[in-house]
Amino acid sequence: MDGAQRLRPSTVSSYRKNIRLYIDPYLGAQPVARLTGPMVDAWMRQLEVSGRADGTGGLSARTVRYVFTILRAALSDAVRQGRLAVDPTDRATPPSPSEARPPEMQAWTAAQLARFLRWADADDPDLAMGWRLLAATGMRRAEALASRWRDVDLDAGRLQVRRSVGTVKDKGAGQRLVEGPTRSGQSRVVDLDGGTVAALRVYRAGRGQVSVDLVRDFALVLSGIDGSHRHPERFSRCFTAQVVRARRALGEDQLPVIRLHDLRHTHATLLLADGVPVKVVSERLGHANATITLTVYQHVHPGTGREAADRFAALLDD
Template identity: 75%
Template sequence: MGTPKKRQRGEGAISEYRTKAGPRFLIKFYVDGPDGSSKAVLKRGFRTRREAGAALRSEINKVDRGEWVQPSKQTLTDYLSEWLDGQRLAPSTISSYRKNVRLHIDRHLGRTPLDRLTALSIDVWMRKLEATGRADGKGGLSARTVKYVFTILRSALGDAVKHGHLAVNPTDRCSPPTNSQARPPEMQAWTAGELSRFLRWAEGRDPDMALAWRLLAYTGMRRGEALALRWRDVDLDAGRLAVRRSVGVVKRKGEGEKLVEGTTKTGQSRVVDLDAGTVAALRAYRAARGALSADLVRSTALVLGSLDGDHRHPERFSRRFLGQVRRAQKAVGEEQVPTIRLHDLRHTHATLLLAAGEPVKVVSERLGHANATITLTVYQHVHPGMGKQAADRFASLLDESPEDEPGPL
């Protein structure tokens, strides 16, 4: 048998060496650095020449395709920490990312070297989250939450490819929950009668909070936007207010939590017109606040601030709403005031306007959606009876049409 054919530089090389456990093989191949220089890479520990040859061909193919990256010992946890520090996102978004990384990624995949992640290991991780992923040990996470966490990981690994830490993004070949599986919980909204009933009850029990609930329901503002509203943003004479900012809770492990003001969800301001009744309610509310302290009605004061002039805590604000809904149910009956979340006042605003035939574009502008398509997507649902109204409206068009009207040419 002749001597093995000598490999060319671009083909790499295989060499045998001795160990106490017997012969082993190493492979050697070359990669070009960013500065154009060539660097030799060695990998050891292969038990057979065949195994070494297969590994060598795989590495050279990666080099040829531009997919080879320098091996790194950096763990996923360390990379994600560095990645999060470099993101330009709203503080509340970064806080949410950190929490989900800590609870759902670091605990399961964090010790894995970044370049050892595979599509299979990520799929196994997602199935584990769905089965037993809750941090309190009480079952699995919803498909919606799993998809959200997967999206964070996918974005981070996409940046790892862009910055040269990975050759390919393993999440490209994964199977996260589908959009259908991860759809949000069914949207709840009050009818006009249910909203009116609740507000009348609240006005008789807690006028200040009744004003807050009315403001949210009659404008469609998000919780954080309403809690960041200042008197300089409200023009009672013109009957409008400007939504310019939002406040949210930012939590970081070991640092507690704080309330931080930022832009609105879309990053854009908007003007929302007010009805006469809400203007009158705001005037009465401002007069009552001013009687307590002039500081509470200065132009820079928060409209829905605490008596100390501080932001109300968004989460406690939501819990207070739920508490009042429960008390209203005891007073007038649960069927008269069904249970909804605070955010559902925004859904109620949109749903009632759309049901009344208000143009989607107008509703979209009041809600502060980036475009009307979002409004149409979110509010595909309708109150019972709207479909029947549409059917009757279509039939009436034909009933009113002259029988001898000429058809299309």
């Protein structure tokens, strides 16, 4: 694809994996010029029925739509370069956006978040610092795991989000972690609250007692004890496991189950519900624009339309 050199390494790796698993085995032998819309439709239906690489069934609508977008991007490039007259994906019908909707977002209340963080800090302070940082900044997992101490200004209470980390698969050599740009390709500055700054100071002091190398400017804030990147997926699994333990300790009715990514949603939801301007929240999250934030979190203020109507009526009464 034309834009491959502009993509993050982890994105390129994901594209290659999906091409290898879901496109080449089905369409690889078919000359591109003979590919038709109905053939693309038949391929997607086959993926939905029996597309799983382990042979246990079909792919989700979300995965099928994702693989379709990869194929569409490649064929669009071919049309643009004059190697293909017509893009057959223009005449195909992938799963709709509603069918491919990601898992519903979950968010903790402020009380639930505070309760969990207190418990997690007593259970495993190292991991708890990661959960607090994600919840307090709205950073993506990949961004937090790539943050270094040189990005953190504890005196000013600020953190610069400059990069992200992801996995790429080397042929015959398994996976490796590589750093790349943030999702937007731009860095941003996120202000830290006093409690998070204090927690970072305590955390850094403790890490420094283990090894001075863990607190040098270039060191990763949330590194493993050997100073290396934590693996993103294993980091998420640690969170899931700790939530399970916390629910046992605190009571399942006190703490709903959420994913690690939902700490980002919790951050945004709590701020928006408290009246923080959408533009400010959008900047903290690293969204390309505030419209994305409004679209994703339109559920936060279901009653704002009624409030607007009441305010307008009050103006007329005045």
